[in-house]
Amino acid sequence: MSGLLVGVDIGGTKTHAIVLDSAGQLVAEVRRPSRPGADGVLQTAREAVAAVTELAGCSPAEVAAVGVGIPGRVDPEGGVVHTAVNLQVDELPLGPLLMEDLGIPVAIENDVKAAACGVVSQLPQAAGNLLYLNFGTGVAAAAIREGRLVRGLDNVAGEIGHLSVDPHGQQCLCGQRGCLELAAGGGPLSLRLAADGLELPSLLEAAANGDSRAGIEAERLLNGMTTAILVMALSHGSSMIALNGGVIHTCRGLVESLRDELASRARSSAFLASLELGSRLHQVPADSPVAAVGAALIGQELTRAGLLSQSL
Numbered sequence: 137m138s139g140l141l142v143g144v145d146i147g148g149t150k151t152h153a154i155v156l157d158s159a160g161q162l163v164a165e166v167r168r169p170s171r172p173g174a175d176g177v178l179q180t181a182r183e184a185v186a187a188v189t190e191l192a193g194c195s196p197a198e199v200a201a202v203g204v205g206i207p208g209r210v211d212p213e214g215g216v217v218h219t220a221v222n223l224q225v226d227e228l229p230l231g232p233l234l235m236e237d238l239g240i241p242v243a244i245e246n247d248v249k250a251a252a253c254g255v256v257s258q259l260p261q262a263a264g265n266l267l268y269l270n271f272g273t274g275v276a277a278a279a280i281r282e283g284r285l286v287r288g289l290d291n292v293a294g295e296i297g298h299l300s301v302d303p304h305g306q307q308c309l310c311g312q313r314g315c316l317e318l319a320a321g322g323g324p325l326s327l328r329l330a331a332d333g334l335e336l337p338s339l340l341e342a343a344a345n346g347d348s349r350a351g352i353e354a355e356r357l358l359n360g361m362t363t364a365i366l367v368m369a370l371s372h373g374s375s376m377i378a379l380n381g382g383v384i385h386t387c388r389g390l391v392e393s394l395r396d397e398l399a400s401r402a403r404s405s406a407f408l409a410s411l412e413l414g415s416r417l418h419q420v421p422a423d424s425p426v427a428a429v430g431a432a433l434i435g436q437e438l439t440r441a442g443l444l445s446q447s448l
């Protein structure tokens with residue numbers, strides 16, 4: 137075998153590594169716990185690559201590129217990860233260090249942006265135009281236009297979780313008040329639900345049954361998600377809108393309720409109706425390895441562009 141691609145998705149608790157063959161088919165995959173701290177993350181990535189290539193039965197010489205998706209602000213050109221809070225990393229030149237270690241071209245990308253690339257590769261009907269929103273512990277998004285990832289200056293495009301929508305709201309870890317992430321992020325939401333004796337899977341049912349606290353939280357969640365979708369659609373155009381993340385997969389009936397909310401708003405706004413947002417929603421299947429696949433494809437893309445082979 138040759139021209140194999142390795143994709144690694146380093147999450148706050150778990151790391152998922154895959155090998156794709158030159159036709160993009162999955163050859164092998166492994167999951168490992170993620171270790172925190174700069175040294176822990178480097179070690180985790182190194183071991184995940186070694187384990188998955190061993191499982192695939194391939195040598196480093198057969199691997200064309202390694203792509204890594206990781207939370208935090210990522211500089212893909214320098215291969216540097218900044219402020220990956222959940223992994224306790226302030227700054228880590230993960231790309232150059234891994235490249236030196238493995239002797240293979242390595243590309244690094246933010247995990248949500250990598251996942252967007254994975255999703256668009258699996259949706260030919262998107263024709264290279266996709267908005268991707270991840271409602272996990274936090275909230276973040278990515279846009280792909282005409283097949284290219286929109287990174288934005290300083291790679292900050294898509295960090296919409298820290299859009300303050302309520303200046304008098306709860307204080308966010310980022311220092312602002314009333315961030316979108318507080319309304320629609322699984323971390324803050326689960327804390328509030330637990331304090332009220334509620335659970336995320338049955339939140340919408342409890343709200344429909346007349347539980348007033350559940351009603352307030354359900355409304356806050358749906359409003360937050362709708363605002364997140366609008367921000368992305370109004371910035372980039374309302375192309376296909378993929379939804380992913382623990383909140384989406386855990387809260388029963390959420391995507392249907394979101395469609396109802398968008399339809400209700402569209403009935404009183406011809407402008408919103410013209411965007412056809414509800415019909416553009418696509419729920420990414422739970423446990424789909426889109427971040428690892430996307431990371432592998434980013435590795436391939438950068439290698440093809442010749443950017444990484446020159447810096448080896």
Ligand SMILES: [Zn+2]
Binds near residue numbers: 298299310
């Ligand atoms: Zn914030």
